[in-house]
Amino acid sequence: MRVLLALLLSLSFFIGNTPKAEAAVAIAIKNRTVRTVGGVVTAAGVSGFAISAIVANVTGSYSAIGFMILSVPVAVVGLVILDEKKADLKFSQLPLEKSKVLAVSPEDIAIYNTEVEELNIVKETIESRVSDTSTKADIDYLWSEYKDTLSPETLRVAAQLTIKVLTQK
Amino acid sequence: MKLISVLLFLSFSLMSFAGDRAVVLISLKGKSGLLRKDVAQKVLKQFKQSYNHSLPVTFFQNATQEDLYREAHNPENKALFWISHANSFGAEAGLGQEDMILDSEGTNVKDLLQNVHPNLNLLAVLGCNALPILKKNHYGLDLTIVSFNKKISSKKAISESLKILDEVKFVPGTCQSEQGIRLTIKRTVDETREAVSIKVMNRGKVVGFFPRSLNQVHQKITVYLPEAKIANDMKLIFDSGKIDNQKNYELGFFEIQFQNQGAWSLFRDKSGNPMGITQNIYRYKGEVGIQTEVFEPYHCR
Numbered sequence: 277m278r279v280l281l282a283l284l285l286s287l288s289f290f291i292g293n294t295p296k297a298e299a300a301v302a303i304a305i306k307n308r309t310v311r312t313v314g315g316v317v318t319a320a321g322v323s324g325f326a327i328s329a330i331v332a333n334v335t336g337s338y339s340a341i342g343f344m345i346l347s348v349p350v351a352v353v354g355l356v357i358l359d360e361k362k363a364d365l366k367f368s369q370l371p372l373e374k375s376k377v378l379a380v381s382p383e384d385i386a387i388y389n390t391e392v393e394e395l396n397i398v399k400e401t402i403e404s405r406v407s408d409t410s411t412k413a414d415i416d417y418l419w420s421e422y423k424d425t426l427s428p429e430t431l432r433v434a435a436q437l438t439i440k441v442l443t444q445k
Numbered sequence: 446m447k448l449i450s451v452l453l454f455l456s457f458s459l460m461s462f463a464g465d466r467a468v469v470l471i472s473l474k475g476k477s478g479l480l481r482k483d484v485a486q487k488v489l490k491q492f493k494q495s496y497n498h499s500l501p502v503t504f505f506q507n508a509t510q511e512d513l514y515r516e517a518h519n520p521e522n523k524a525l526f527w528i529s530h531a532n533s534f535g536a537e538a539g540l541g542q543e544d545m546i547l548d549s550e551g552t553n554v555k556d557l558l559q560n561v562h563p564n565l566n567l568l569a570v571l572g573c574n575a576l577p578i579l580k581k582n583h584y585g586l587d588l589t590i591v592s593f594n595k596k597i598s599s600k601k602a603i604s605e606s607l608k609i610l611d612e613v614k615f616v617p618g619t620c621q622s623e624q625g626i627r628l629t630i631k632r633t634v635d636e637t638r639e640a641v642s643i644k645v646m647n648r649g650k651v652v653g654f655f656p657r658s659l660n661q662v663h664q665k666i667t668v669y670l671p672e673a674k675i676a677n678d679m680k681l682i683f684d685s686g687k688i689d690n691q692k693n694y695e696l697g698f699f700e701i702q703f704q705n706q707g708a709w710s711l712f713r714d715k716s717g718n719p720m721g722i723t724q725n726i727y728r729y730k731g732e733v734g735i736q737t738e739v740f741e742p743y744h745c746r
Binding site: 365403404424425437 | 539690724
């Protein structure tokens with residue numbers, strides 16, 4: 277009886293604790309990151325891009341139920357799976373040949389490559405000020421506050437990368 | 446004569462292996478299974494049960510990036526096992542999800558595996574899908590690497606890596622001189638707060654490391670940068686590696702000097718506030734074409 281009680285208690289801890297919370301964190305991080313990155317498009321002056329629809333698309337792929345179903349057998353057996361679900365979107369250097377695909381010049385990419393660390397730090401600074409209730413206008417305002425710390429070429433390439441990545445199916 | 450030769454051989458063998466060891470760094474938090482067992486304890490037990498190699502082994506639990514940096518550069522270590530959560534997302538160049546090898550304090554340690562002491566003969570990074578991260582971040586390390594490009598349980602990862610340890614031949618490393626631009630970096634921190642450990646990055650490579658400050662106001666290190674062709678090549682990133690950018694970390698303020706000159710400025714916003722939560726950037730404003738000097742990044746026994 278004691279063993280059964282212990283098992284039931286453990287199960288309730290498990291259901292109430294890890295997977296659901298982890299999924300929620302993943303969605304929150306993802307959502308905030310995607311929304312922050314999306315703001316660079318407005319900062320670069322690119323119009324006609326519906327970031328809110330894209331955000332819904334991307335965050336929709338993170339399913340809390342999916343996490344739970346996958347995690348149950350692992351938890352029952354007690355295996356320690358060494359994977360990591362949290363991740364952050366980050367800009368990285370680009371080869372100049374990507375200029376055609378992104379509809380920017382190779383010179384734009386060369387400048388972007390020299391400022392990519394600064395771009396990530398601006399994104400991080402803005403992200404730290406974005407909350408779950410921040411609107412698109414709030415995020416656009418933050419980008420407008422910081423965009424002068426980056427060159428227009430860097431913002432242009434970042435905007436094209438954002439559109440390319442977030443519209444991928 | 447024969448006896449003397451045998452004794453000489455034995456004494457040389459003992460000398461070359463004196464202090465050699467394997468080190469296991471476990472960086473996992475939480476509980477698992479219906480019985481809510483502590484994950485780190487469970488993995489430690491799994492490792493101890495499977496380990497039967499003659500090399501003495503030392504364990505570190507709740508290992509941090511500081512432990513990893515120190516042990517990766519410790520000349521006594523012949524084999525290093527890092528056990529934590531990891532994932533590679535296979536992001537293309539440009540914009541994508543960052544690869545993670547995460548310690549138990551929420552720090553991404555992937556960059557710290559770029560450089561290891563030449564005496565190290567086996568590096569095992571036991572985390573899911575960590576192999577692509579090592580392939581991407583390593584440059585020319587001459588040692589046996591054990592890692593996986595799939596989801597894996599700790600038990601299987603440990604048993605696979607120990608099979609490979611049995612096949613490794615332990616040879617002392619060769620320490621070579623390199624050329625670099627010598628810099629002295631002083632970190633000043635707020636004495637009322639504990640400053641986080643920081644890796645110093647230049648052009649994507651780790652060139653130095655500040656341990657967390659414990660009641661220390663000043664810390665000083667010497668780093669060497671590869672030859673610089675343009676001013677941007679001298680840019681330095683002071684990165685805590687933390688993945689949570691909603692916290693307020695004490696990174697410290699850095700003074701960078703070479704040849705008695707200070708020509709770096711902190712990347713700030715229009716109001717003069719430092720940019721960055723988990724990292725800061727110092728941009729170089731001086732001249733390039735600086736003379737490099739010979740240095741030894743590692744000392745071999």
